[in-house]
Amino acid sequence: MSQIALWGAVELGLVYAFVAVGVFLAFRVLDFPDLTVDGSFPLGAAVTAVLIIAGVNPWLAACVAMVAGAAAGIVTAMLNVRFKILNLLASILTMIALFSVNLRVMGKPNVALINADTMLSPFFGLGLREFYVRPLFIGILVLVAVIVVWRFLESDAGLAMRATGANARMARAQGVDTNRQIYLGMAISNALVAFGGALFAQTNGFADVTSGVGTIVVGLAAVIIGETLLGARGILIALIGCVLGSILYRIAIQLALSTDMLGLQASDLNFVTAVLVTFALILPRLRRGGAA
Amino acid sequence: MISVKNIQVVFGKGTPLQKQALNGVDLTIEQGSFVTVIGSNGAGKSTLLGVLAGDVLPSAGQVTIGKTDVTRKGTAARAGLVARVFQDPLTGSCGALSIEENLALAAKRGEKRGLMAALGPKRREHFRERIAELNLGLENRMGDRMDLLSGGQRQAVSLVMATLAGSEVLLLDEHTAALDPGMAEFVMNLTQKIVSERKLTTMMVTHSMRQALDYGHRTVMLHGGEIVLDVAGDSRKELQVEDLIAMFRRIRGQTLDDDALLIG
Numbered sequence: 001m002s003q004i005a006l007w008g009a010v011e012l013g014l015v016y017a018f019v020a021v022g023v024f025l026a027f028r029v030l031d032f033p034d035l036t037v038d039g040s041f042p043l044g045a046a047v048t049a050v051l052i053i054a055g056v057n058p059w060l061a062a063c064v065a066m067v068a069g070a071a072a073g074i075v076t077a078m079l080n081v082r083f084k085i086l087n088l089l090a091s092i093l094t095m096i097a098l099f100s101v102n103l104r105v106m107g108k109p110n111v112a113l114i115n116a117d118t119m120l121s122p123f124f125g126l127g128l129r130e131f132y133v134r135p136l137f138i139g140i141l142v143l144v145a146v147i148v149v150w151r152f153l154e155s156d157a158g159l160a161m162r163a164t165g166a167n168a169r170m171a172r173a174q175g176v177d178t179n180r181q182i183y184l185g186m187a188i189s190n191a192l193v194a195f196g197g198a199l200f201a202q203t204n205g206f207a208d209v210t211s212g213v214g215t216i217v218v219g220l221a222a223v224i225i226g227e228t229l230l231g232a233r234g235i236l237i238a239l240i241g242c243v244l245g246s247i248l249y250r251i252a253i254q255l256a257l258s259t260d261m262l263g264l265q266a267s268d269l270n271f272v273t274a275v276l277v278t279f280a281l282i283l284p285r286l287r288r289g290g291a292a
Numbered sequence: 293m294i295s296v297k298n299i300q301v302v303f304g305k306g307t308p309l310q311k312q313a314l315n316g317v318d319l320t321i322e323q324g325s326f327v328t329v330i331g332s333n334g335a336g337k338s339t340l341l342g343v344l345a346g347d348v349l350p351s352a353g354q355v356t357i358g359k360t361d362v363t364r365k366g367t368a369a370r371a372g373l374v375a376r377v378f379q380d381p382l383t384g385s386c387g388a389l390s391i392e393e394n395l396a397l398a399a400k401r402g403e404k405r406g407l408m409a410a411l412g413p414k415r416r417e418h419f420r421e422r423i424a425e426l427n428l429g430l431e432n433r434m435g436d437r438m439d440l441l442s443g444g445q446r447q448a449v450s451l452v453m454a455t456l457a458g459s460e461v462l463l464l465d466e467h468t469a470a471l472d473p474g475m476a477e478f479v480m481n482l483t484q485k486i487v488s489e490r491k492l493t494t495m496m497v498t499h500s501m502r503q504a505l506d507y508g509h510r511t512v513m514l515h516g517g518e519i520v521l522d523v524a525g526d527s528r529k530e531l532q533v534e535d536l537i538a539m540f541r542r543i544r545g546q547t548l549d550d551d552a553l554l555i556g
Binding site: 154155158160166178 | 384407
């Protein structure tokens with residue numbers, strides 16, 4: 001694997017770290033199996049791309065993308081909390097609706113951002129080579145996001161959200177409005193995922209309506225790889241695990257695809273993903289079995 | 293003070309399984325008074341506790357806690373007024389959070405929760421002191437996850453949690469039923485200490501007639517969703533478990549066939 005390919009994998013891993021942290025919030029903190037992300041990731045990309053082409057500042061465009069993602073999360077939460085639709089099904093409904101929404105937003109299946117100014121543009125030409133600048137820039141954003149989410153989850157408000165996912169009855173007895181926590185958590189989770197989509201569009205130079213397919217698997221893969229490697233040792237470690245898992249996942253994929261010996265090609269990506277996630281799921285069991 | 297007036301609760305209304313769980317219950321518990329509630333399975337004692345906690349909203353009647361009418365308020369909305377310890381130790385605390393995080397969660401019961409760190413040094417020290425009073429050695433395990441504790445330890449911590457936010461009403465839902473006899477006694481003694489020290493207005497639902505007479509100032513017996521016995525003062529002091537059973541028979545005019553009631 002060339003150095004450019006390696007740093008490319010790291011960069012993509014960092015972009016998807018936002019997805020991983022969002023998925024962690026929904027699946028692990030709120031215990032809400034949320035597939036909305038398959039729609040909110042391309043939604044973030046679509047909103048950003050369309051706005052940038054319309055001349056909006058790329059940072060502002062990413063912020064609007066986050067708001068759009070939050071709105072998608074709130075729709076899923078509402079279907080579940082207000083209308084009592086099973087959480088998984090509620091998220092699938094939102095996801096499928098978002099496919100059409102994303103097409104409407106872009107007006108066509110994909111939008112190119114060639115030569116448009118992005119959040120990264122000001123940092124090119126500062127002397128550092130481009131394939132270093134990209135992961136460095138995104139890495140700093142990831143660092144900020146991890147710190148903010150970490151501090152939130154260890155605040156009084158964050159404890160209420162964690163209790164909602166872990167023991168809703170107890171949370172209510174402690175005065176926590178668990179429904180509101182689900183709204184809030186789903187909004188934050190999907191806002192993060194949409195921001196990941198916005199970064200994806202800006203770093204890859206396009207938004208595509210199909211780019212959301214399998215987002216949830218990638219996000220879960222990152223969360224699970226992180227847990228497998230670092231174990232359950234508090235919120236900060238879990239969040240670092242999400243980021244690390246996301247990067248390692250991309251490097252593993254890159255390795256698998258670039259090793260000629262295996263004879264894999266790009267179209268085998270989903271199969272490789274499934275094998276990797278399965279492996280990450282089985283590994284903790286094997287380890288425990290070996291110790292016993 | 294707690295007061296319920298003419299409470300009606302019907303489960304499964306309009307279905308073949310319709311059940312009148314509470315039928316016109318009137319009960320006032322004065323400030324600082326400790327009332328024990330007994331009754332057989334299905335007598336309505338857990339429903340009554342649910343009505344006070346907010347889990348069950350009555351179809352008619354009025355519920356007042358302190359000076360606030362909470363009849364239509366849900367559990368979370370009235371949590372600032374009532375503290376509660378559940379029967380199942382797993383329900384009352386959060387296994388995935390640490391001991392001190394559970395305490396931090398309980399300390400903000402009924403208050404607005406902000407973005408400040410839940411565990412500052414001052415709060416940590418305060419929690420540590422409160423847990424040290426239990427003499428269970430848990431003060432050295434404040435960062436341990438709650439699910440590493442035994443059922444009895446969890447109930448003891450739950451009792452501390454119930455006192456952190458400073459509400460005046462405590463609801464105990466057979467909170468020693470799931471514990472071994474030794475731990476049950478420890479938790480009951482702790483309950484007694486906390487209730488008298490903090491002058492809490494307390495309602496304890498129990499299956500044990502012995503407990504019902506040994507603790508508190510007043511004993512209420514429910515049957516078929518109605519209060520059938522309400523004793524306090526000297527007449528309660530002289531009461532034995534056997535008398536309670538006899539009284540129960542006389543009032544209801546029927547034979548006792550529920551083994552659960554006989555367990556001293």
